[in-house]
Structures are given as structure tokens and as C-alpha cells.
Amino acid sequence: MSxxxxxxxxxxxxxxxxxxxxxxxxxxDVGGTFGGAFKATKGLAKEFPGRVLNTPISEDAMxxxxxxxxxxxxxxxxxxxxxxxxxxALNQVLNNAGTIFWRTGISCPITIRLPSGGTKGSGPxxxxxxxxxxxxxxxxxxxxxxxxxxAYTMLIEAVAIDDPVVYCxxxxxxxxxxxxxxxxxxxxxxxxxxxxxxxxLTIVSxxxxxxxxxTAAEKLAREGLEIEVVDLRSxxxxxxxxxxxxxxxxxxxxxxxxxxxxxxxxxxxxxxVAAEGFHLLDAAPARVNxxxxxxxxxxxxxxxxxxxxxxIVAKARQLLRE
Amino acid sequence: MIExxxxxxxxxGYNRPMLQTARPKExxxxxxxxxxxxxxxxxxxxxxxxxxxxxxxLYRGGRITGGVYVGKGQEAVSVACGIFLRKGDVFAPLIRxxxxxxxxxxxxxxxxxxxxxxxxxxxxxxxxxxxxGRPREGQLAMISHLGAMISVVVGSLMAKRWxxxxxxxxxxxxxxxxxxxxxxxxxxxxxxxxxxxxVVVATNNHFAYSTPNEREFxxxxxxxxxxxxxxxxxEVDGTDLAACLDVIGSAVKRARAGRPPQLVVASILRxxxxxxxxxFSYVTEDIRKQPFARDCLQxxxxxxxxxxxxxxxxxxxWRDQAAQEVEQAFSTAQKEPVPEGxxxxxxxxxxxxxxxxxx
Ligand SMILES: Cc1ncc(C[n+]2csc(CCOP(=O)(O)OP(=O)(O)O)c2C)c(N)n1
Numbered sequence: 001m002s003x004x005x006x007x008x009x010x011x012x013x014x015x016x017x018x019x020x021x022x023x024x025x026x027x028x029d030v031g032g033t034f035g036g037a038f039k040a041t042k043g044l045a046k047e048f049p050g051r052v053l054n055t056p057i058s059e060d061a062m063x064x065x066x067x068x069x070x071x072x073x074x075x076x077x078x079x080x081x082x083x084x085x086x087x088x089a090l091n092q093v094l095n096n097a098g099t100i101f102w103r104t105g106i107s108c109p110i111t112i113r114l115p116s117g118g119t120k121g122s123g124p125x126x127x128x129x130x131x132x133x134x135x136x137x138x139x140x141x142x143x144x145x146x147x148x149x150x151a152y153t154m155l156i157e158a159v160a161i162d163d164p165v166v167y168c169x170x171x172x173x174x175x176x177x178x179x180x181x182x183x184x185x186x187x188x189x190x191x192x193x194x195x196x197x198x199x200x201l202t203i204v205s206x207x208x209x210x211x212x213x214x215t216a217a218e219k220l221a222r223e224g225l226e227i228e229v230v231d232l233r234s235x236x237x238x239x240x241x242x243x244x245x246x247x248x249x250x251x252x253x254x255x256x257x258x259x260x261x262x263x264x265x266x267x268x269x270x271x272x273v274a275a276e277g278f279h280l281l282d283a284a285p286a287r288v289n290x291x292x293x294x295x296x297x298x299x300x301x302x303x304x305x306x307x308x309x310x311x312i313v314a315k316a317r318q319l320l321r322e
Numbered sequence: 323m324i325e326x327x328x329x330x331x332x333x334x335g336y337n338r339p340m341l342q343t344a345r346p347k348e349x350x351x352x353x354x355x356x357x358x359x360x361x362x363x364x365x366x367x368x369x370x371x372x373x374x375x376x377x378x379x380l381y382r383g384g385r386i387t388g389g390v391y392v393g394k395g396q397e398a399v400s401v402a403c404g405i406f407l408r409k410g411d412v413f414a415p416l417i418r419x420x421x422x423x424x425x426x427x428x429x430x431x432x433x434x435x436x437x438x439x440x441x442x443x444x445x446x447x448x449x450x451x452x453x454x455g456r457p458r459e460g461q462l463a464m465i466s467h468l469g470a471m472i473s474v475v476v477g478s479l480m481a482k483r484w485x486x487x488x489x490x491x492x493x494x495x496x497x498x499x500x501x502x503x504x505x506x507x508x509x510x511x512x513x514x515x516x517x518x519x520x521v522v523v524a525t526n527n528h529f530a531y532s533t534p535n536e537r538e539f540x541x542x543x544x545x546x547x548x549x550x551x552x553x554x555x556x557e558v559d560g561t562d563l564a565a566c567l568d569v570i571g572s573a574v575k576r577a578r579a580g581r582p583p584q585l586v587v588a589s590i591l592r593x594x595x596x597x598x599x600x601x602f603s604y605v606t607e608d609i610r611k612q613p614f615a616r617d618c619l620q621x622x623x624x625x626x627x628x629x630x631x632x633x634x635x636x637x638x639x640w641r642d643q644a645a646q647e648v649e650q651a652f653s654t655a656q657k658e659p660v661p662e663g664x665x666x667x668x669x670x671x672x673x674x675x676x677x678x679x680x681x
Contacts, residue, residue, distance in 0.1 A: 061508035068477025
């Protein structure tokens with residue numbers, strides 16, 4: 001048997017609905033026989049009547065409604081049709097969900113699923129990665145699973161957590177990633193994972209870019225270079241300790257992200273290593289990000305806009321020469 | 323069957339009913355208290371006005387940090403929003419709802435605590451002024467962004483329905499300025515889609531900060547939007563306490579009885595600045611002479627005295643009692659400790675192990 005990243009997300013939601021009466025799913029087209037734009041909720045409305053609900057195209061109100069329900073003890077999962085449209089809900093997520101516990105002492109356990117990241121031909125408004133933006137604001141946990149196993153266990157954990165969770169699932173991984181079976185347990189949220197062991201250079205990455213980084217490491221291995229690859233898993237909280245420990249072994253840091261360059265996750269990783277582990281570095285840290293333009297439509301432009309394994313290899317070589 | 327505002331009866335508890343909108347009916351010419359809650363309501367209005375006068379004077383004396391926002395002129399509408407709610411209901415008030423908050427059960431000391439930043443208040447110095455509440459008691463703590471609380475109330479009501487609670491409603495307030503945000507539009511629409519027992523009371527006080535109605539919206543009457551959303555809509559003269567109790571009270575009853583969400587649009591003039599920093603010189607003499615510019619508290623008091631419903635001594639006793647309660651609230655809050663930056667818990671989530679350790 002094999003199960004995809006997307007099926008893992010569906011299975012996690014089925015399990016959550018089965019095990020916890022407080023859980024409901026709220027989003028555009030998630031209900032009925034349709035099961036969502038990507039089919040992440042396929043069949044769930046039938047299996048769990050009244051708990052998988054279509055909403056109007058109202059991202060602000062979808063999240064607002066989820067917040068109200070969560071404060072009254074429910075465990076809503078909001079599906080954004082695309083991460084990009086969550087911009088309409090920013091106010092509710094950042095200013096409402098993110099402030100409730102701090103201001104009132106009441107927790108707000110909502111999970112917002114963001115189908116994120118680029119795929120061929122999707123263009124500027126169906127390709128974005130919003131994790132840096134959500135991480136910037138207080139009061140939110142931001143998950144970026146890169147494997148089928150994490151997609152499954154982290155979503156289950158997201159709903160169990162008493163705080164708002166922004167769960168960034170990568171659309172590129174939906175069908176590309178497969179696993180043999182679903183795990184019953186994963187690493188705790190907030191803990192990064194060493195995805196590949198090496199000693200010459202540390203690449204820190206997450207979500208779909210983990211796989212480009214692993215491919216890059218594979219290519220460099222043919223030249224005898226041993227690259228360590230860290231999968232952050234969640235970008236907030238960010239597991240600085242695991243990153244620092246890796247840099248202590250390799251002396252070199254390359255941070256890779258699919259998002260725009262200015263003030264992103266890669267900038268945060270480098271800032272922390274520079275501030276807390278400057279003495280561990282044998283060379284200036286570097287990063288690879290998407291370009292600072294809207295995400296292009298044409299595959300030729302898109303593949304140049306997005307960090308590729310080749311771009312990572314090139315940057316790694318440069319860093320290793322220093 | 324329940325009686326609706328038009329005096330007709332209608333079936334309740336059905337899915338997509340015929341919606342109704344109405345303009346206010348003629349006031350009955352009565353000489354007794356025109357509503358059974360009239361004196362209660364008057365008491366809360368008086369308390370709110372007294373409290374806010376004290377608050378404004380503390381502000382002028384430099385004793386309050388940050389802004390002070392009062393509901394002067396809006397007390398009749400506000401009290402009618404809070405007074406019919408009961409335990410198990412959800413109330414999401416906004417900036418001019420001191421009277422309604424008190425009527426719903428917010429202790430006055432919590433207001434003083436929030437303005438003074440007491441650690442024993444509901445917000446513990448983390449938020450101030452009108453941004454306060456105790457969600458566990460059904461008092462939601464507004465965020466500033468206008469319109470954002472409507473859908474939050476919708477969600478709370480859905481959760482109550484799922485849990486099998488009965489007879490509850492939600493009530494939230496908004497200004498005519500706040501009516502124009504996208505968030506309000508989405509919130510009203512989703513409330514009707516979810517068919518929750520919600521009352522939205524919109525107060526047109528003719529200015530959003532300094533912007534007059536002509537630059538806020540172009541429709542003839544805001545209440546006409548009710549039909550477009552799938553709400554039932556009613557208008558009320560917000561200077562008239564009896565009318566407010568009648569119209570908002572009926573809307574609350576209808577919501578409890580399972581009718582579609584209710585929109586009430588009240589008309590008044592804001593009789594103070596947007597905040598106490600604002601001299602509201604943009605409100606012209608002409609506007610101040612309009613019928614909607616009358617002071618609801620003065621009108622109610624005149625009604626009471628002219629109809630000899632209460633003697634002067636009783637009125638004075640009510641006033642003294644209000645003043646005493648206000649003094650008590652401030653003197654209690656003033657003695658309480660304020661938060662200290664060095665002792666504060668700077669973790670914004672409840673799952674402490676997941677607090678990010680960035681500096
Ligand atoms: C979305 C949003 N934009 C701007 C503001 C700043 N602001 C606070 S109150 C206010 C005026 C609100 O007018 P109205 O809704 O009519 O209520 P009123 O103050 O008249 O009671 C403004 C512009 C805000 N709170 N929210």
C-alpha cells in the first residue's frame with residue numbers, strides 16, 4: 001500500500017473527526033460530494049454529516065466563525081482554498097486569533113490549513129508561501145510539514161494544541177510524495193529533524209524545499225561533499241538548538257526557502273545562527289530564496305523564480321570554497 | 323407563534339422565512355412607564371453617564387493612559403442591547419456600550435481596572451479602555467478592527483447549537499462607519515447562511531470619527547440592507563428609551579424564538595468627541611439642532627418627571643447611588659497593583675513549551 005501527502009492530510013482529518021466530537025471542517029467547497037478543490041476532504045461530509053461544512057467565499061468570516069467556535073470549546077479546521085486567499089483573513093488570524101490568549105487568558109484552538117507553494121502554471125495568486133508572514137506575528141504556531149508522515153502526525157497535533165495553528169501544506173508535495181504507511185507517532189512539534197547527515201555544510205530547509213535540498217545534497221555527494229540537511233518541520237517555534245548543533249558540526253550554513261527573500265524564514269535562521277553561534281561559522285552564512293517578484297505563470301519563468309536543486313548546489317559550492 | 327414588531331404573528335423555527343423590514347410604529351400615548359424595564363434601563367444609563375463623566379475628568383487630569391471613548395447620547399440604544407440578555411448569551415459590544423455592558427453584568431470595577439491597567443482586571447494591563455471582556459461569561463473582548471467580531475459571535479452561537487444548548491442568542495453592535503467594512507459584510511452574510519440566533523444593532527450616530535454620512539454610504543437607509551443579507555430589519559429612534567427597549571427587545575425575542583438574524587438600525591448623534599481628545603468641532607450647529615441630536619438621558623428623565631412617575635427625591639437618590647458606585651469602582655481599582663515589565667509573562671500562547679525563543 002502507498003499513501004500520498006494529500007491522502008495523509010485527508011486521513012488525519014478523518015481520524016480527527018472520528019476521535020473528537022469537537023472537530024469540524026469549515027471551508028469553501030469542502031463539503032457535499034465534492035470534497036475540496038484538492039480533494040483533501042473527499043468523502044468526509046458523507047461520513048461525518050453536518051461536520052464538514054461549505055462556506056461562502058468569505059475568508060475573514062470563515063476564520064472569525066472558527067475563532068468564536070474555538071473559544072466555545074470546538075476544534076475547527078479551516079481550509080483555505082489556496083494559501084494566497086488567506087490574505088483576506090489576515091486580520092482575523094493575526095489580530096483576533098493571535099491576540100486572544102494574551103489579552104483574555106482564553107485559548108483559541110483553531111487550525112488553518114493553507115495549501116501553499118508553487119506548482120507549474122499556477123501564477124502569482126495560487127502559488128504563495130505565507131509562513132514567514134504568519135510567523136512574524138505573536139500568538140500563532142506555524143507548521144510546514146515536508147513528509148507524508150509529518151503531514152499526518154502534525155495535523156493531528158495541530159488540532160490537539162490549545163493555540164491557533166497555521167498549517168502550511170505544500171501543493172507540490174500533494175501527489176509527488178508517497179509513504180508506505182502512516183505512523184502512529186511523530187517527533188514533537190517544535191523539534192527539527194536531521195534529514196541527512198553530513199559534515200561539510202548544513203542546509204536548513206522546510207516544506208517542498210527540503211526535497212530540493214536533499215536532491216542538491218545527493219548531487220554534491222557525487223563530488224565527495226557531505227551535506228547535512230535539517231528539516232525545520234515547524235518554522236514557529238523555530239528549533240534553533242538543532243540548527244546550531246548542526247552548524248557546530250559543519251561550520252557552514254545555507255538556508256533555503258521557497259518564499260520571497262525579504263525578512264523570511266531563511267533570514268531568521270541566519271540571524272539566529274549569527275547571533276548565537278557566530279563562533280561556530282567558518283564562512284559567512286548564505287541563503288537561497290525565490291526571487292523578489294510575483295510568482296510567474298510560465299514554467300520557464302517559474303522554474304527560474306523558485307529555488308531549484310541546481311541553484312542550491314551552486315550556492316553550496318560557492319559557500320564551500322570560502 | 324410569536325408576535326413580531328409589526329404586530330402580526332408568524333410561524334417560527336422554519337428555514338427560509340419571508341423576511342420583514344419595518345419602520346417604527348407610532349409611540350403609544352401612555353402616562354405610566356412605557357416599558358416594564360424602563361426604570362432598570364434608566365438606572366444603567368445614569369450609571370454609564372456618571373461613570374463616563376468621571377472617566378473624562380480623570381482623562382483631562384492626565385490620570386488615564388491612552389484614549390477614552392464614551393457613549394454619550396448612545397446610552398438608550400446600548401442599554402437595550404444588554405438588558406435583555408441573560409446567562410448563556412453572547413454579547414460582543416463595541417466602543418460606545420458602557421450602558422449595555424453594565425446591564426449585561428460587567429462589574430463597573432472591571433471598567434475602572436481596564437482604564438487604570440490593574441493587574442486584577444480582565445485585561446491585566448495587556449489591553450485597555452473599551453478592548454475588554456470576559457469571554458467565559460459571554461462578554462467578548464472586541465478587537466479594534468471594525469466588523470471583525472460579527473463572525474466571531476456567529477461561531478460562538480454555532481458551537482452552542484452543536485452542544486445542544488437552547489434558548490441562547492448573540493448580540494453584537496456596530497456603528498454606521500463600521501457597517502462599511504468588508505468584514506461586516508462577510509459577517510452578516512455568514513450569520514444568515516448559518517441561521518444563527520443573532521441580533522446586530524447598528525447605531526448611526528451620523529459620524530465615523532469626523533466623517534459624515536454622505537461620505538460613508540450612499541444607500542437611502544442602512545436598514546434596507548437587512549433584506550439583502552437575509553436578516554429582518556427594523557429602525558428605531560435611538561434617543562427614545564422606550565422605543566429602544568421595544569424594538570431591540572422584540573428583536574431579541576424574535577432571535578430567541580428562532581427567526582432569522584435581526585438587524586436594528588438606531589439613529590442618534592454622538593454627543594461627545596470620537597474620543598475625549600476630540601473636540602468634535604466638525605459637528606455643525608445645524609446638526610446639533612436635529613431631532614436625532616437630542617440627549618436620550620435627558621429625554622428619559624423629562625419623561626419620568628413630566629409624567630410624575632418618580633418624585634424628585636427618588637431621582638436624586640438614584641443619582642447619588644450612581645455616583646457612589648462610580649467612586650467605589652475607581653477607588654478599588656486605584657489601590658490595585660499595576661503590571662511590571664520585568665515580571666510580565668511574555669509568552670503569547672497557552673502551550674508554553676511551544677513558545678518561540680527569539681530575542
Ligand atoms: C477597520 C478599522 N478601520 C479604522 C478604524 C479606526 N476607527 C476606530 S473607530 C472609527 C470610527 C467608527 O465609526 P462608527 O463605526 O460609526 O462608530 P462610532 O465611533 O461613531 O460609534 C474609526 C475610523 C478601526 N477601528 N477599524
